[in-house]
Amino acid sequence: MTQVLVTGANGRTGRAIVQALARASSPRVPVQVRAFLRDAAQWPAIAALGASEHAIGDMADAASVARALQGCDALVHVGPPMHPDEKAMTANFVAAARQQQLRHFVYYSVLQPLRREVRHHRLKLETEELVVESDLPYTIVQPTRYMQHLENIWKPVTEQGVHGMPFSTRVRFNVADLADLAEATARVVVESAPGAARPGAHFFATYELAGPESLSQEDMARVLSEVLGRPVTARAVPLAEMQAKARTAGLGEDRIEQMTVMNRHYDAHGMRGNPNVLRMLLGREPTPYRQYVERLARR
Numbered sequence: 001m002t003q004v005l006v007t008g009a010n011g012r013t014g015r016a017i018v019q020a021l022a023r024a025s026s027p028r029v030p031v032q033v034r035a036f037l038r039d040a041a042q043w044p045a046i047a048a049l050g051a052s053e054h055a056i057g058d059m060a061d062a063a064s065v066a067r068a069l070q071g072c073d074a075l076v077h078v079g080p081p082m083h084p085d086e087k088a089m090t091a092n093f094v095a096a097a098r099q100q101q102l103r104h105f106v107y108y109s110v111l112q113p114l115r116r117e118v119r120h121h122r123l124k125l126e127t128e129e130l131v132v133e134s135d136l137p138y139t140i141v142q143p144t145r146y147m148q149h150l151e152n153i154w155k156p157v158t159e160q161g162v163h164g165m166p167f168s169t170r171v172r173f174n175v176a177d178l179a180d181l182a183e184a185t186a187r188v189v190v191e192s193a194p195g196a197a198r199p200g201a202h203f204f205a206t207y208e209l210a211g212p213e214s215l216s217q218e219d220m221a222r223v224l225s226e227v228l229g230r231p232v233t234a235r236a237v238p239l240a241e242m243q244a245k246a247r248t249a250g251l252g253e254d255r256i257e258q259m260t261v262m263n264r265h266y267d268a269h270g271m272r273g274n275p276n277v278l279r280m281l282l283g284r285e286p287t288p289y290r291q292y293v294e295r296l297a298r299r
């Protein structure tokens with residue numbers, strides 16, 4: 001039995017990974033998921049996704065991290081988004097993993113962390129360095145921007161026919177379906193576990209995980225128009241409007257500043273990538289945008 005600790009397990013990404021790991025478990029390579037949570041009240045929902053047990057802790061608290069990791073064979077570490085302390089938090093997991101001689105450290109990073117202008121990319125780059133220099137068997141996955149960002153603007157898309165994001169309508173992104181990214185991450189764990197055809201198959205690897213198409217907001221709006229059967233137009237939301245909405249939603253000033261820098265960077269460069277590695281890990285074509293939109297529209 002391979003026991004895997006998943007951090008950030010109550011978040012959007014963590015939940016998808018818990019579910020993907022539970023699905024990837026098999027009689028030949030059985031996997032059990034321990035969810036790292038901040039609050040015991042979160043447990044029933046995460047248990048329903050297939051986790052077997054949970055550990056309560058805070059990523060910033062080294063003692064709780066070490067306790068949570070005890071008896072685990074592998075870790076999938078998903079840090080909180082845009083957090084200024086991501087590197088220090090991950091250092092706690094690296095220290096505990098070294099102490100306990102963890103068999104496999106999987107770090108959920110971001111596509112192209114070398115875009116250092118964006119702070120959380122730079123912090124993930126520095127965190128990757130920590131993981132590599134831990135000398136532990138590691139896999140770093142570098143996921144692209146999620147297709148699921150559409151869900152945040154689903155109401156204006158469906159009610160007003162406007163696809164608005166805070167960057168140019170022309171810059172392109174190789175967005176990916178979070179379900180694919182989670183499945184690929186689960187495969188990295190399971191295919192490296194004892195009992196797999198090639199135990200350790202993904203040790204010491206860094207994988208760029210990008211979606212199958214390079215799409216602009218205009219391309220996305222076109223797909224949405226076709227799937228929904230009514231016109232949807234793309235709109236570059238001004239940064240000031242994005243900031244005001246974020247403040248109304250109660251986000252802190254540091255987070256808003258990071259979102260501003262990130263979206264300014266996206267406005268200039270977008271985020272293109274290559275889907276080869278995601279295709280290899282999934283053993284199939286990654287989900288195209290249209291298929292994701294059709295699934296969302298049915299829901």
Ligand SMILES: NC(=O)c1ccc[n+]([C@@H]2O[C@H](COP(=O)([O-])OP(=O)(O)OC[C@H]3O[C@@H](n4cnc5c(N)ncnc54)[C@H](OP(=O)(O)O)[C@@H]3O)[C@@H](O)[C@H]2O)c1
Pocket residue numbers: 007008009010011012013014037038039057058059060078079080081082108109110111120143144145146
């Ligand atoms: N969104 C994207 O397109 C994208 C693309 C590539 C990579 N990523 C990366 O994916 C990661 C997760 O993003 P997400 O959108 O899934 O985030 P999320 O939904 O906000 O989830 C973050 C989780 O971390 C937990 N958490 C926060 N601080 C913690 C602490 N000090 N100790 C323990 N747990 C803590 C939160 O717990 P509570 O539930 O208790 O608040 C939450 O469950 C981020 O590192 C992000 O950079 C995202």
